[in-house]
Amino acid sequence: MAESIALTEAVYFILLTLTKPLHGYGIMQLTEQLSAGRVRLAAGTLYGALNTLCDKCWIRELPVQAGSRKKEYVITDAGREVLQNELTRLKQLVTAGEEMLK
Amino acid sequence: MKRRTIRKWFWVWEFDQEEKWFNDMAKRGWVLDSVGFAKYTFVQSEPGEYTVRLEMLAHTPASAEGQDYIDFIEETGAEYIGNVMQWAYFRKKREAGEFDLFSDTDSRIRHMERIIKTLEIIALSNLLIGMANMRFAGLGLINIACAALLGYACMKIRQKKDALTKERALHE
Numbered sequence: 001m002a003e004s005i006a007l008t009e010a011v012y013f014i015l016l017t018l019t020k021p022l023h024g025y026g027i028m029q030l031t032e033q034l035s036a037g038r039v040r041l042a043a044g045t046l047y048g049a050l051n052t053l054c055d056k057c058w059i060r061e062l063p064v065q066a067g068s069r070k071k072e073y074v075i076t077d078a079g080r081e082v083l084q085n086e087l088t089r090l091k092q093l094v095t096a097g098e099e100m101l102k
Numbered sequence: 103m104k105r106r107t108i109r110k111w112f113w114v115w116e117f118d119q120e121e122k123w124f125n126d127m128a129k130r131g132w133v134l135d136s137v138g139f140a141k142y143t144f145v146q147s148e149p150g151e152y153t154v155r156l157e158m159l160a161h162t163p164a165s166a167e168g169q170d171y172i173d174f175i176e177e178t179g180a181e182y183i184g185n186v187m188q189w190a191y192f193r194k195k196r197e198a199g200e201f202d203l204f205s206d207t208d209s210r211i212r213h214m215e216r217i218i219k220t221l222e223i224i225a226l227s228n229l230l231i232g233m234a235n236m237r238f239a240g241l242g243l244i245n246i247a248c249a250a251l252l253g254y255a256c257m258k259i260r261q262k263k264d265a266l267t268k269e270r271a272l273h274e
Contacts, residue, residue: 010206040202041205042204044203044213048212
C-alpha cells in the first residue's frame with residue numbers, strides 16, 4: 001500500500017542517502033551536504049531512525065565485512081516506493097505554494 | 103596530565119543541568135574523563151576542546167544492544183567515557199564537528215519517555231517492597247519515601263516532555 005503520510009526530514013534524507021550503501025557516519029555527512037548544512041542528523045537520533053526503518057523494511061542492513069565493525073545500510077524496493085511517493089507529494093506542495101503566492 | 107575529582111549530586115530530572123555543567127567545565131579546560139556515583143573525574147584539556155553529552159540508554163552498556171549503540175556513536179567520531187547504571191557519557195572533540203545525540207523533537211521525547219518508564223518501574227517496586235515491609239515500621243517508610251521521590255522525578259520529567267510535545271505540534 002502506498003504511504004500517504006509525510007516523511008520527517010530526517011527519514012527523507014536517510015532514505016535519499018541510502019540509494020547507495022552507506023554506514024552511519026556517511027549518512028550524517030551526506031545529509032549535511034545534500035541539505036547545504038541545514039539538516040544535521042545527530043548520532044542517537046539516526047541510530048533510532050535506522051532501526052525503525054529496518055523494522056519497516058524500507059532499508060536493510062548489509063552483511064558486515066570481515067575486519068570491520070561498521071554496519072552498512074541500503075534502501076529496499078519498498079523504501080524506494082515510499083521515497084517516490086514523498087517526492088510526488090512534495091512537488092504538489094511546491095506547485096500549490098508557487099501558484100498561490102504569485 | 104592534571105586530574106581532579108569532584109563529588110556532586112544531580113537529581114535524575116536534572117540531566118540537562120548535569121550536561122551543561124560538563125560543557126561549562128570543558129570550556130574552562132576540564133573535560134570529563136570518568137564517572138562514578140555522584141563522582142566525576144576531569145582531566146585538563148584545551149579550553150573548549152570537547153563537547154560532552156549524556157543519555158539514558160535503552161539497554162545496559164554491558165548488553166549486546168548497549169554495546170552496539172555505543173559502537174555506533176563512537177563511529178561518528180565521539181568517545182565513550184563511561185556509565186553510571188544506564189546513563190552513558192560521551193565526549194567529542196569540537197574540531198571533529200558538532201556533537202549532539204538528538205537532532206529532533208521526536209527522539210528527545212522518546213528519550214524522556216525511556217527515563218520516565220525506567221523510574222516508574224523502580225518507584226513501583228519500592229512502593230511494593232515498602233508496603234510489604236511496613237510491619238517493620240521504619241524500614242518500609244524508607245522504600246515508600248524512595249517511591250515518592252521517584253514519583254516526583256517522573257512528574258518533573260513529564261513536564262519537560264509535555265513542553266516538547268506542544269512544540270512538536272507546530273513543527274513536524
